[in-house]
Amino acid sequence: MKMKKCLLIFLLIVTACNQPKQAIDLLVHNAKIYQVNRKFSTAEAMAISNGEILALGSFQDLTKKYIYKEKLDAENQTIFPGFIDAHGHLYNYGLQLQHVDLNNTQSFDELVTRIVDFQEKNQSDYIIGRGWDQNLWENQEFPVNDTLNQLFPDTPISLSRVDGHALLCNQAALDLAGIDISMNVKDGVLLEENGELTGIIIDGPMPLVFDTYPELSDEEAKKALLSAEKECLAYGLTCVADAGLPKRIIDLIDSLQTNEYMQLRMYAMISNTEANLEHYLNQPPIKKEKLVVKGVKVYADGALGSRGAALKSPYSDKVKHFGNMVINLDDFHALAERVSKTEFQMNTHAIGDSANAVVLKTYAKFLQNQSDRRWRVEHAQVMDADEFTFFSKNIIPSVQPTHAISxxxxxxNRLGEERIQHAYAYKNLLDNAGILALGTDFPIEGIDPLMTFFTAIARQDENFYPAGGFQKQNAISREEALRGMTIWAAYANFQEDLIGSLEVGKKADFVILNQDLMQVPEEKILSTQVISTYIDGQKVN
Structure with missing residues (x-):
């Protein structure tokens, strides 16, 4: 009997040794691969075929099972799942690359200089720019347009504040948009001094200006998308959730991906316009390999920097000013009810505590008998202490750690000593929701996901200010930050079965870095470099 048993074992070993190896496209080895699965496992090697992960483990074990067409020696570098930006503006970022860059201007004079330099080179019929922030200037009051009127009396100029919730327009732009001091403004503000408009427009009336912008051709729009995609891939991003797009641009993205001009995965939120709602909500969400269209982007209020965020009590630095909602409460309620009857997700921009309260209570009402809807609160920036409990895996906080640092x-100054304690409270949000989707809101902030990671855990800027971190009690751990920009972001996008972690059966989207984000000293995180980016097992950067 013993001889027979030994013979059987011998035959099994021989048979196993004679089994033909499976052919695969790529074997990645000599790496530390963070899978970002439930156990937060690591592996040394990864087998890939047809753009999907077949196996992870040791190089020795995988070479016993597979014969590969190509082998990638990672040279002992670190591999992470491809980074996902849960809230960005890819198309707007691409447009900004073609417009006046006003980010980090330190004075109004510098703003003017950049516009003059831009116009000398481009001779544009309509000057568009973005990125100014009066809070960085010595005089932190909103600027006025008199200098722009003198320099450019006949050329319209529209300059978006860094948060996208205020414009500085010259008189030519105001005239073109039909905006004058007699207008009855709802859901926003037209600033005036001495009975004249200053050129500052906050929230509500801004679309009147946008509607006068020169329409871009498909070729110009394509250039914007592809130039933005190139930047994303260079930073290790393999998927971006674009927070608000019209049908025309979604169709263009679909065409570019279908024809393999565009490799980046996209989760598209449709902009809240009747044309978009009528088209998309009357059909199932679009779910293709690289394009998902399932979200509706809504604005509840404005931004804190322009004092447009809707607060329950007045701004601490402006008497009797509460900010404003940019959508009528009845309209918001009706929209939530409409979306709740579809398969679409509702994703609402909410900054102030008043706006967040409205959004959370409305969500809770329409989702009380529905599970796995994953409605999102974008930014969830200022909260009342007792309202954090509204969050769950069905009402997801989607936040941008760099906003806190900016x-x-x-x-x-805006919120006061008490309210600031419940603002940018990412750890508190995570503890209540059990999940936290991380993004950048680029181009409002920079595009680099490593800055997202660093600011989430350190609560400091690139100069390591402030010492000890800004409200450090709301920092999150490295593992939580990584999950927030991979698997939790994928979950918020209904893509967790496809991307977000490096597991068998998922897409082989990954990034190779020259440092281990889980181990490198905090002060060295921002010196980390992206060596290469892969989508579907193919190198794209």
Missing amino acids: DMHWAE
Whole structure:
């Protein structure tokens, strides 16, 4: 009997050794691969075929099972799932690359200089720019347009504030948009001094200006998308959730991906216009390999920096000013009810505590008998202490850690000592929701996901200010930050079965870095470099 048993084992070993190896496209080895699965496992090697992961493990084990067409020696570098930006503006970022860049201007004079330099080179019929922030200037009051009127009396100029919720327009742009001081403004503000408009427009009336912008051709729009995609891939991003797009641009993205001009995966939120709603909500969500269209992007209020965020009590630095909702409460309620009857997700921009309260209570009402809807609160920036409990895996906080660092210099002036304690409270949000989707809101912030990671855990800027971190009690761990920009972002996009972690059966989207984000000292995180980016097992950067 013993001899027979030994013979059987011998035959099984021989048979196993004679089994033909399976052919695969790519074997990645000599790496530390963070799978970002439930156990947060690591592996040394990864087998890939037809753009999907077949196996992970040791190089020795995988070479016993597979014969490969190509082998990638990672040279002992670190591999992570491809980074996902849960809230960005790819198309707008591409447009900004073609317009006047006003980011980090340190004074109004510098703003004017950049516009003059841009116009000398481009001779544009309509000057468009973005990125100014008066909070960075010595005089932190909103600028006025008199200098622009003198320099450019006949050329319209429209300059978006960094948050996208305020415009500085010269008189030519105001005239073209039909905006004058006699207008009855709802859901926004036209600033005036001495009975004249200053050129500052906040929220509500801004679309009147946007409607006068020169329409871009398909070729120009394509250039914007592809130039933005190139930047994303260079930073290790393999998927972006674009927070608000019209049908025309979604169709263009679909065409570019179908014809393999565009490799980046996209989760598209449709802009809240009747034309978009009528088209998309009357059919099932679009779910293709690289394009998902399932979200509706809504604006509840404006931004804190322009004092447009809707607060329950007045701004601490402006008497009797509460900010404003940019959507009528009845309209918001009706829209939530409409979306709740479809398969679409509702994704609402909410900054102030008043706006967040409206959004959360409305969500709770329409989702009380529905599960796995994953409606999102975009930014969830200022909260009342007792309203964090509304969050769950069905009402998801989608936040941008760099916002806290950009705003920390002046946010307490806006909110006061008490309210600031419940603002940018990412750890508190995570503890209540059990999930936290991370993004950047680019081009409002920079595009680099490593800055997202660093600011989430350190609560400091690139100069390591402030010492000890800004409200460090709301920092999250490295593992939580990584999950937030991979698997939790994928979950928020209904894509967790496809991307977000490196597991068998999922897409082989990954990024190779020259440092281990889980181990490198905090002060060295931002020196990390992207060596290469892969989508579907193919190198795209």
